[in-house]
Amino acid sequence: MTAITRRDADIDPLTVAMAPPPNESEEDRQARLAAEHAAKVRSDAIDEELNRQRQAEKRALKQVKVLLLGQSESGKSTTLKNFQLMHSPKAFRAERALWKAVIQLNIVRSIRLILDSMTEAQEAHSSPSPSTYSTSSSSRPTSPLVEKEYPRLSPDLLKLKMRLSPLLSVEEALTRTLAPSGSSELEATRLIPLRYASRSNTPPKEPSVYAGALWKGALGRLMNSDRGGDADDREEVVWDDPKDPGLVLHACAADMTQLWNDTTVRKLLEVQRLRLEEMAGFFLDSLDRVTAPKYVPSDGDILRARLKTLGVSEHRFKLKTGNMMSHEWTVFDVGGQRSLRAAWVPYFDDVEAIIFLAPISCFDQVLQEDPSVNRLEDSILLWKAIISNPLLKHTSMILFLNKCDIMKAKLASGIQFSKYVISYGDRPNNFEAASNYLRKKFSGIHKQCSPKSRSYYCHFTSVIDTSSTLHILQNVQDVLLRSNLEQSSLV
Ligand SMILES: Nc1nc2c(ncn2[C@@H]2O[C@H](COP(=O)(O)OP(=O)(O)OP(=O)(O)O)[C@@H](O)[C@H]2O)c(=O)[nH]1
Numbered sequence: 431m432t433a434i435t436r437r438d439a440d441i442d443p444l445t446v447a448m449a450p451p452p453n454e455s456e457e458d459r460q461a462r463l464a465a466e467h468a469a470k471v472r473s474d475a476i477d478e479e480l481n482r483q484r485q486a487e488k489r490a491l492k493q494v495k496v497l498l499l500g501q502s503e504s505g506k507s508t509t510l511k512n513f514q515l516m517h518s519p520k521a522f523r524a525e526r527a528l529w530k531a532v533i534q535l536n537i538v539r540s541i542r543l544i545l546d547s548m549t550e551a552q553e554a555h556s557s558p559s560p561s562t563y564s565t566s567s568s569s570r571p572t573s574p575l576v577e578k579e580y581p582r583l584s585p586d587l588l589k590l591k592m593r594l595s596p597l598l599s600v601e602e603a604l605t606r607t608l609a610p611s612g613s614s615e616l617e618a619t620r621l622i623p624l625r626y627a628s629r630s631n632t633p634p635k636e637p638s639v640y641a642g643a644l645w646k647g648a649l650g651r652l653m654n655s656d657r658g659g660d661a662d663d664r665e666e667v668v669w670d671d672p673k674d675p676g677l678v679l680h681a682c683a684a685d686m687t688q689l690w691n692d693t694t695v696r697k698l699l700e701v702q703r704l705r706l707e708e709m710a711g712f713f714l715d716s717l718d719r720v721t722a723p724k725y726v727p728s729d730g731d732i733l734r735a736r737l738k739t740l741g742v743s744e745h746r747f748k749l750k751t752g753n754m755m756s757h758e759w760t761v762f763d764v765g766g767q768r769s770l771r772a773a774w775v776p777y778f779d780d781v782e783a784i785i786f787l788a789p790i791s792c793f794d795q796v797l798q799e800d801p802s803v804n805r806l807e808d809s810i811l812l813w814k815a816i817i818s819n820p821l822l823k824h825t826s827m828i829l830f831l832n833k834c835d836i837m838k839a840k841l842a843s844g845i846q847f848s849k850y851v852i853s854y855g856d857r858p859n860n861f862e863a864a865s866n867y868l869r870k871k872f873s874g875i876h877k878q879c880s881p882k883s884r885s886y887y888c889h890f891t892s893v894i895d896t897s898s899t900l901h902i903l904q905n906v907q908d909v910l911l912r913s914n915l916e917q918s919s920l921v
Pocket residue numbers: 500501502503504505506507508509709710711712733734735736737738739740764765766767832833834835836891892893894895
């Protein structure tokens with residue numbers, strides 16, 4: 431057997447193979463060096479090409495930044511929920527239990543609006559003159575014409591009202607749960623009575639809770655401390671307290687249903703122009719289901735649940751594009767109330783696209799924060815301001831003319847669009863004509879006020895309808911990814 435010396439082992443076989451032959455002639459050496467040089471040039475060119483491709487991919491992989499803009503209650507957070515449902519359904523559904531408290535609060539608020547209306551009717555009938563209303567409702571708008579039409583409440587209905595009074599303390603408990611004491615952030619799962627929309631008085635202040643990721647954290651911690659374990663694993667919140675909002679709501683379910691279905695109550699709401707079923711966070715048609723002890727909110731329930739956004743929240747999604755690449759999208763959801771709009775500007779930098787939500791059904795409503803301003807008019811002015819902003823001149827604009835379902839129902843119920851939008855004239859009072867009129871109006875502003883030409887897309891949406899919204903969002907994504915890739919010269 432041949433012994434392998436240390437020196438033999440140290441010799442790199444590749445070096446040996448590459449070494450010039452010991453008896454290489456000068457001519458052979460020149461030829462070898464030329465070949466080696468040519469190989470290096472080829473190799474450098476390949477490296478350079480790979481590097482270029484890597485840079486291009488990096489550019490294509492840069493974060494796609496999308497801002498959701500629009501007035502309060504336009505549907506921004508609901509659109510974000512659709513994004514979550516599309517890209518991280520597991521995480522979205524893991525939060526179902528957290529949304530249950532919001533839905534409970536939404537229900538209690540709807541019932542409270544009915545109870546308040548009943549109190550107002552009682553006072554109207556017992557008061558000698560409309561001007562001597564009790565202090566409890568002094569901040570509420572009144573009208574002699576409406577008061578005359580108040581239906582009388584039967585003793586049975588008044589008993590029902592009494593039986594439902596424990597719900598008021600549930601509202602307090604839920605609000606406390608969602609907004610722990612000491613929180614300086616105020617946020618409302620507010621339900622604005624539509625009648626304030628048609629009068630110039632200021633609506634009464636609603637109790638408030640704070641939103642964004644914070645409330646989820648607070649409620650999640652509460653659930654953890656109640657039961658231990660990870661909040662995300664559970665589908666159901668169990669409260670051991672006999673005052674548990676879920677228990678009280680369950681116990682009051684039959685009475686709440688009776689109240690909501692009562693013909694006198696319906697007449698009262700009609701007189702007060704309170705269309706609860708068109709308001710955010712409406713669940714009174716599903717009371718049996720949503721107050722059941724083991725109720726777990728469905729995707730649709732979460733989309734309908736109303737929690738107002740304060741500040742700006744950021745959400746990241748990884749998008750797979752079918753080829754080797756994936757993109758990271760950052761979607762920003764902002765608060766749409768007027769006082770919160772100044773916080774939008776820092777996010778205008780470097781933004782690829784804006785999804786602007788204009789709720790077209792709100793043509794007969796006014797802003798909660800300024801009841802002298804019509805909501806549709808506010809949306810149009812806001813759109814104009816966004817469109818003409820020089821910081822956004824390269825930003826793609828995607829307009830969602832939202833709440834089409836409510837718009838259709840309103841027009842079908844006979845509410846006259848032209849009464850609120852004078853320029854509409856004597857065009858037909860139907861969805862097709864009115865929505866097209868608005869589409870032209872918004873598109874015209876885009877054309878007139880854009881500092882530069884840019885991509886613009888307009889969709890009619892009802893973002894609580896997941897299947898159509900997911901289809902539209904897919905389309906939006908495809909268009910934006912394509913333009914992103916084009917800019918990176920990859921297609
Ligand atoms: N019927 C119907 N309801 C909608 C639609 N879009 C949103 N909503 C509801 O309207 C309410 C308000 O929607 P949000 O998404 O919370 O509104 P937002 O723009 O985020 O409002 P802020 O957070 O106050 O700025 C929620 O209860 C939604 O379920 C729609 O197209 N149709």
